[in-house]
Amino acid sequence: HNMLAPPIPPALRPGCSCKSSMGGGGRGLVALWAIASTPFGDACSNFIASKGATADGAPQLAYNSDGASFYGYMEHFKAGDHPPGTKRKIWEFGTGKYMGEIPEAPHTYNVVGMMNEHGLSIGETTFDGVQELGEQPGAVIDYYSLIWIALQRSKTAREAISVMNNVTEAHGYAGTGESFSLVDREEAWVMDFIGRGVGEKGAVWVARRIPDGYVGSHANQARIRTFPRNSSDTLYSPDVVEFAKKKGLYPTDGKDEDFSFADVFDPITPIGARLCEARVWDIFRQILEAGFAEQYLDYAQGSNLTNRMPLFVKPVRPVSVNTTMWLMRSHYEGSWFDSRDDFGGLPFHSPYRARPLLFKQEGKLYAMNRNVGYLGTFLHFVSQSRAPPPGLPCAGGITWYGVDDPALSVRVPMYACSEHAPVSYAYGNGGTGRYSRRAAYWAFNMVANFAYSRWDLVGEDVQRRISQTEQRFFKEVVDADTEATKRLAAGQAPSVVGKYLSDYSIATADALVDNWVDLFPELFVTYRDYLVCPPQPTPPAPPDRPGPPYCRSQGYSDSWYAKLVEETGDKYLVPTGDQKMQRLSLNKLRTASAGMSLDIVAEVAKAEAKASKVAPRLLRA
Numbered sequence: 188h189n190m191l192a193p194p195i196p197p198a199l200r201p202g203c204s205c206k207s208s209m210g211g212g213g214r215g216l217v218a219l220w221a222i223a224s225t226p227f228g229d230a231c232s233n234f235i236a237s238k239g240a241t242a243d244g245a246p247q248l249a250y251n252s253d254g255a256s257f258y259g260y261m262e263h264f265k266a267g268d269h270p271p272g273t274k275r276k277i278w279e280f281g282t283g284k285y286m287g288e289i290p291e292a293p294h295t296y297n298v299v300g301m302m303n304e305h306g307l308s309i310g311e312t313t314f315d316g317v318q319e320l321g322e323q324p325g326a327v328i329d330y331y332s333l334i335w336i337a338l339q340r341s342k343t344a345r346e347a348i349s350v351m352n353n354v355t356e357a358h359g360y361a362g363t364g365e366s367f368s369l370v371d372r373e374e375a376w377v378m379d380f381i382g383r384g385v386g387e388k389g390a391v392w393v394a395r396r397i398p399d400g401y402v403g404s405h406a407n408q409a410r411i412r413t414f415p416r417n418s419s420d421t422l423y424s425p426d427v428v429e430f431a432k433k434k435g436l437y438p439t440d441g442k443d444e445d446f447s448f449a450d451v452f453d454p455i456t457p458i459g460a461r462l463c464e465a466r467v468w469d470i471f472r473q474i475l476e477a478g479f480a481e482q483y484l485d486y487a488q489g490s491n492l493t494n495r496m497p498l499f500v501k502p503v504r505p506v507s508v509n510t511t512m513w514l515m516r517s518h519y520e521g522s523w524f525d526s527r528d529d530f531g532g533l534p535f536h537s538p539y540r541a542r543p544l545l546f547k548q549e550g551k552l553y554a555m556n557r558n559v560g561y562l563g564t565f566l567h568f569v570s571q572s573r574a575p576p577p578g579l580p581c582a583g584g585i586t587w588y589g590v591d592d593p594a595l596s597v598r599v600p601m602y603a604c605s606e607h608a609p610v611s612y613a614y615g616n617g618g619t620g621r622y623s624r625r626a627a628y629w630a631f632n633m634v635a636n637f638a639y640s641r642w643d644l645v646g647e648d649v650q651r652r653i654s655q656t657e658q659r660f661f662k663e664v665v666d667a668d669t670e671a672t673k674r675l676a677a678g679q680a681p682s683v684v685g686k687y688l689s690d691y692s693i694a695t696a697d698a699l700v701d702n703w704v705d706l707f708p709e710l711f712v713t714y715r716d717y718l719v720c721p722p723q724p725t726p727p728a729p730p731d732r733p734g735p736p737y738c739r740s741q742g743y744s745d746s747w748y749a750k751l752v753e754e755t756g757d758k759y760l761v762p763t764g765d766q767k768m769q770r771l772s773l774n775k776l777r778t779a780s781a782g783m784s785l786d787i788v789a790e791v792a793k794a795e796a797k798a799s800k801v802a803p804r805l806l807r808a
Contacts, residue, residue: 239399250310259565259590280331306584308570316364326359344369356389409453457489537642560594609696
């Protein structure tokens with residue numbers, strides 16, 4: 188949408204944060220319980236892969252942006268030239284509040300989602316940090332506006348880091364602690380960033396380049412601790428240590444080389460480990476040797492806060508885009524945290540839990556899993572910063588973009604050449620309190636909410652369809668790349684080829700949403716009334732009418748039935764009688780078998796047949 192238009196105000200979203208790992212000491216169980224009772228304590232997750240760590244050599248950035256009731260859409264800013272005196276208006280992304288205006292740059296780049304035409308992509312997760320640094324009266328720049336400003340004004344990650352520092356230094360930073368991910372065609376960076384608080388403008392920060400062949404991740408906990416001072420792969424505020432000393436956060440006689448940004452500005456807590464760092468652990472364990480999960484399990488559990496995970500790790504094999512997509516859908520499957528067979532996951536073995544995730548029993552605070560694949564995500568993407576063909580820089584960048592729960596939505600390929608957002612993803616098409624049938628967010632949200640109700644069947648079906656769709660998109664992108672290269676080699680103007688890629692992206696995205704709108708009624712018919720129903724059969728011959736489909740009663744798992752009997756005893760036990768009574772009971776069971784487990788009916792029939800030495804009769808469906 189027009190960059191001067193205010194974003195849709197969300198319903199109570201204070202930021203993308205665990206809301207629990209504040210610095211300056213613990214706030215006690217009462218404060219934590221207040222957080223637990225809040226309906227909007229949410230968080231984000233990032234995964235970053237350097238060019239040497241990916242299967243195709245293109246750096247990747249994966250971002251799940253989460254908010255309790257926030258609406259997912261695709262932002263777009265057109266490239267443009269701006270005469271002197273042009274102003275850019277700023278609205279705070281989290282509230283819609285008008286913050287003020289700043290001078291516009293002479294030239295700004297095309298931005299689709301959170302990637303620009305040069306293949307630069309930026310994401311974030313909020314760690315909040317020391318509370319008193321979260322207020323900067325008069326500040327204009329919030330964290331999402333900072334990302335978009337940097338994307339419009341920078342070609343590389345290093346340039347973006349400089350822009351982010353300079354813009355907040357000039358106009359103030361209206362936000363709490365953030366971890367930013369910045370990826371271009373050559374480099375991948377992580378940047379921990381926190382405001383200076385009352386009385387000063389801007390922020391203090393440290394940025395580290397991820398070494399080639401390594402990956403990083405962050406999830407609402409600052410992760411940069413000590414850092415080298417004389418390395419071109421580290422950038423930082425010159426006064427970061429002196430600032431911490433001035434604020435009383437670091438001893439006045441503390442050594443610069445011992446200074447840990449994360450421990451000073453966002454001290455680790457059991458909640459920070461369990462709800463935030465555990466997501467990093469979940470991502471890392473799936474791409475590292477098996478020993479990693481066990482080595483750092485006690486840290487992820489929050490029971491050993493000294494067993495800190497490394498900032499960067501080297502995967503056992505290069506990660507593909509498909510691998511990264513599924514990492515960002517993870518629910519701790521197969522790990523100590525796997526909750527599908529817990530009491531809360533039954534009867535349908537769901538990894539999801541109703542919010543809030545914190546609860547209190549007998550004066551003790553408990554935390555259920557905060558998954559990477561989260562029902563509160565409103566937008567997500569996996570970006571590829573690829574080398575472009577000669578003459579068309581925007582052809583190198585692709586952001587695989589999605590909205591709503593990343594575990595239950597498709598990521599559509601959007602070339603960085605895209606001239607506008609697809610209608611189905613555009614700003615203004617629906618909202619948090621306004622349904623729109625052809626809005627991507629609502630199309631995916633409806634399917635996801637149906638999947639939550641029967642995860643073992645519907646959830647698996649939806650994920651199978653997601654995989655099939657994305658595999659098709661992978662092939663289409665190869666074809667589109669090939670076609671664009673051919674057109675450029677044949678002398679077609681780069682602007683025309685760029686439009687070809689733009690048209691492909693936009694048409695593909697809108698067609699996907701149309702397909703997903705149609706998917707919901709298909710799933711509803713198939714899985715209605717706790718049944719699994721195939722399509723209606725074709726009549727054997729005219730003039731017969733179609734008969735009803737054979738719908739299967741799926742029932743529950745044996746573990747759930749065992750739990751039911753354990754908790755209820757003989758409440759549901761069927762009394763037995765003599766042989767005659769059993770035969771009469773079987774006849775009645777056949778009559779009443781609609782909606783029951785036919786396996787059980789058949790089992791009873793076999794037992795009756797064995798006892799009476801007669802063949803069991805066929806059962807009605």
